Amino acid sequence: MLVPSSKCAVPDIYAPCQTSACALLRSAVWARAYRTGVGNVWKNRQVLRMLVSRDLQRKYRNFRLGYLWSILEPLGMTTVLWFVFSVLLGGRKLGEQPYFLFLSVAILPWWWFTKGISASTRVFRGNISPLTISLLPTEISVVRVVLVSMADFALSLPIILIAMVITWTFPGPLILLFPVAILVQVILMYGVGLFVASVSALVPDFARIVRIVMRAMFYLTPVLYAIANIPAGARDIAVFNPLVSILGLYRIGFWPTESEGAVHFAIGLAVIAVFTIVGIITFRRLEPRILKEA
Amino acid sequence: MARIRIEPELPYAVEFDRVSLSMPRSKRRGGQGTRHRIRRLAGESSRQQVPVFTDVSVSILPGESVAILGGVKSGREEFLRLAAGTLVPDSGRVHRQDRVVPILDDSRCLTPSYTTRQNIYLTAGLLGMTPEETTGRLDWIVDMAQAGKWLDSYLRGAPRNMRQRLVWTVSMATGARIFAIEKSLVIGHGEFMERCWSHVEGIRASGVTFLVASDEREVLERFCDRALVLRGGRIIADTSVEEGLGFIRPARRTDPTEQPDDRDDN
Numbered sequence: 001m002l003v004p005s006s007k008c009a010v011p012d013i014y015a016p017c018q019t020s021a022c023a024l025l026r027s028a029v030w031a032r033a034y035r036t037g038v039g040n041v042w043k044n045r046q047v048l049r050m051l052v053s054r055d056l057q058r059k060y061r062n063f064r065l066g067y068l069w070s071i072l073e074p075l076g077m078t079t080v081l082w083f084v085f086s087v088l089l090g091g092r093k094l095g096e097q098p099y100f101l102f103l104s105v106a107i108l109p110w111w112w113f114t115k116g117i118s119a120s121t122r123v124f125r126g127n128i129s130p131l132t133i134s135l136l137p138t139e140i141s142v143v144r145v146v147l148v149s150m151a152d153f154a155l156s157l158p159i160i161l162i163a164m165v166i167t168w169t170f171p172g173p174l175i176l177l178f179p180v181a182i183l184v185q186v187i188l189m190y191g192v193g194l195f196v197a198s199v200s201a202l203v204p205d206f207a208r209i210v211r212i213v214m215r216a217m218f219y220l221t222p223v224l225y226a227i228a229n230i231p232a233g234a235r236d237i238a239v240f241n242p243l244v245s246i247l248g249l250y251r252i253g254f255w256p257t258e259s260e261g262a263v264h265f266a267i268g269l270a271v272i273a274v275f276t277i278v279g280i281i282t283f284r285r286l287e288p289r290i291l292k293e294a
Numbered sequence: 295m296a297r298i299r300i301e302p303e304l305p306y307a308v309e310f311d312r313v314s315l316s317m318p319r320s321k322r323r324g325g326q327g328t329r330h331r332i333r334r335l336a337g338e339s340s341r342q343q344v345p346v347f348t349d350v351s352v353s354i355l356p357g358e359s360v361a362i363l364g365g366v367k368s369g370r371e372e373f374l375r376l377a378a379g380t381l382v383p384d385s386g387r388v389h390r391q392d393r394v395v396p397i398l399d400d401s402r403c404l405t406p407s408y409t410t411r412q413n414i415y416l417t418a419g420l421l422g423m424t425p426e427e428t429t430g431r432l433d434w435i436v437d438m439a440q441a442g443k444w445l446d447s448y449l450r451g452a453p454r455n456m457r458q459r460l461v462w463t464v465s466m467a468t469g470a471r472i473f474a475i476e477k478s479l480v481i482g483h484g485e486f487m488e489r490c491w492s493h494v495e496g497i498r499a500s501g502v503t504f505l506v507a508s509d510e511r512e513v514l515e516r517f518c519d520r521a522l523v524l525r526g527g528r529i530i531a532d533t534s535v536e537e538g539l540g541f542i543r544p545a546r547r548t549d550p551t552e553q554p555d556d557r558d559d560n
Contacts, residue, residue: 046426047419054412129402132380134420135298135393287297288382292317 040137048140048147055148070155074111078104078159085224095226096255098167104159105254106223106247109185112153113243114214119145120193121210124201124290131294138287142193146186175253184272185246191276194283201290222247228257239264242272298379304391306353307472307503308377313350313386315372316343346372348527349386354505356391356471359498361514362507363538364524370507371398373524374474377505394505395421395470397462399477404457406450410441413449417464431467438493439463440486455482466493472503479506479513511539 041048060066078100086099095102123141124131131138164170200206221243222230230238238244245268319342346369354360362370375381376388378396403417414435418428428435436442439459444452458481465473480490494517498504508514514521514535521538523531531541 044422046424047422050415050419050425054408054416130420132375133378133396133398133403133417134380135378135395135422136420138297288384291297291381294380 041140041143044136044140047136048144051140051144052147052151055144056151059148067155070152071158074104074108074156075159075162077111078107081107081224094224094229096257098163098169101160101163101167101169101254102226102251103224104163105250108153108156108159109181109247109250110218110221110223110243111156112149113185113189114218115152116146116149116189117192117196117210117214119149120197121200121207123193123197124293125204125207128201128290128294131291138290139194139283142197142283143190146189146193150182150186169254171253172256173253174256177249177252181246181249184249184269187276188242188246188272191272191279193279195275195279198283198286198290201293202286217241217243226255235264239267240271242268242275244268245272297382298390298393300392301389302391304389305355306389307356307358307391308394308505309353309389310350310376311387311389313347313376313383313388314345315347315369315376315381315383316345317372318342319344345527347376347383350527350529351386352522352529352532354503356503357498357501358520359504359506359518361518361521361535361538362505362524363514363521363542364507365542368524369527370524371476374398374476374505374507377472377474390472392471393422393468394472394474395465395468397465397473397475397477403461404449406448408449409446410444410449410452410456410460411446413460414441414464417461418467421465421468423468428467435460435463435467438466438489458482459486462490466497471501472505474505476507478510479504479508479517514539 056067060069063069065072082100082103085094085103120142123145196206196210200210220238221241222238227235227238227244227248245265248265248268362373364370372381374396375398376383377390378394379388379390380396403420404413405416408416411432414432415425415428419425423431436445439456439462441452441456441460444456449457458478462478462481479494480487482490494504498517504517506514506518518535521531521533521535522529523533523538523541525541531538
């Protein structure tokens with residue numbers, strides 16, 4: 001069931017391996033990834049845009065302040081965390097200065113990640129009966145929640161601008177890595193979201209486990225603190241957390257010292273690739289069973 | 295699309311190639327509430343799989359109108375979902391020449407908390423139409439479904455039979471060449487029903503394929519030219535509609551769970 005849709009791609013990968021193995025393998029894998037993943041989504045981008053904008057409208061429809069809440073809520077939460085960890089517990093040296101900016105640059109992507117992943121646990125649960133008639137690729141539902149949480153993130157980005165102006169700190173040229181970080185995070189969330197959505201569709205307990213893991217990850221990931229705060233020995237383990245390298249990419253424009261070594265970064269990217277591939281494979285295997293639950 | 299592959303060179307409209315399928319038991323019987331809990335206590339797990347189809351092979355030619363007949367749990371809905379590709383067989387393959395548009399229970403895909411217009415776009419989107427295409431056919435949909443009065447009000451306030459008209463009309467507006475219809479080939483009463491008839495007979499004449507799992511014998515006798523009788527996970531007969539209907543107990547329509555949902559409680 002691993003290759004349900006590509007009867008033809010399998011011989012392409014394996015047969016001419018002896019000759020120009022690498023190039024062929026690469027092109028076949030890319031073609032397959034396009035056909036089963038990105039291509040599917042791209043073909044349905046207009047429907048997807050409609051779904052995402054409708055979700056956003058519904059989310060903010062009942063509030064007087066509307067979309068302003070997507071800024072106000074994270075702003076309030078960031079202020080609380082800043083107050084606790086910088087003013088109340090200011091004795092310990094935590095992260096970089098100015099702390100408010102340091103915090104907001106990492107915590108907004110972090111919230112995007114948690115919101116997206118916890119929303120994907122519910123994608124194939126509850127009311128999934130539209131799947132009985134849906135001719136769209138099933139993974140569109142996961143892409144949809146990832147994009148909705150991403151829109152929230154994008155709307156909350158002015159917080160970073162406000163923090164930059166207030167603290168009068170401006171980034172260096174490495175800020176160009178900020179969009180790269182967003183792209184990498186989308187890829188990671190696609191994979192993790194597919195995994196989480198398909199497993200929790202079949203095992204409802206998994207959603208609870210995800211919630212606990214996300215709580216733990218909040219403290220195990222350098223959001224409140226810097227990579228430099230991690231003891232040197234533990235740092236080699238921490239690089240296997242995919243969020244470490246992504247948050248490092250977000251922060252590197254402001255604090256070049258926030259970068260890990262190139263080796264650590266490569267490990268981080270490799271872990272992200274593995275997470276994404278595992279998510280896609282898991283989803284492909286479980287998709288027939290998810291459809292039966294509809 | 296990944297799970298729905300279209301093979302334009304296929305000589306058949308839809309071809310089932312040694313298809314086997316089993317479904318979770320909870321989905322095969324009304325699985326909620328006390329009865330469900332008693333069954334769980336009695337050791338009957340809800341994750342237990344029950345076979346629906348074993349080794350079914352059938353091919354349907356383009357332009358045919360096929361009645362899918364069978365009893366209450368004979369798997370007619372699963373047959374249509376397999377044809378449309380919203381269900382993937384455990385083994386075997388389903389080949390389809392073109393997109394198969396399913397018309398199943400209308401409560402499935404409509405959201406009462408959205409307006410009628412939003413529901414049109416949403417349902418059309420699920421069936422693979424882009425918003426631009428939907429906009430282009432919106433006038434036809436609204437006119438056909440007689441939804442003008444409720445177009446911008448929430449669907450929960452609209453009459454029940456309008457939802458049915460809406461799903462039927464949006465599905466027809468996809469302009470698909472193959473339809474898999476669960477409940478009613480034609481819906482409504484009186485003049486609306488006549489318009490439905492003229493529409494479906496018009497597109498059948500142009501070579502559209504229909505799979506109909508309706509309970510309305512008169513409709514099947516008038517419209518279909520072939521019948522498949524499902525029983526016990528197999529196709530036990532592949533005949534004309536008259537003979538096929540002979541396999542089915544006529545009293546079946548008195549079963550309350552099987553009554554076609556075409557009451558006009560407006």
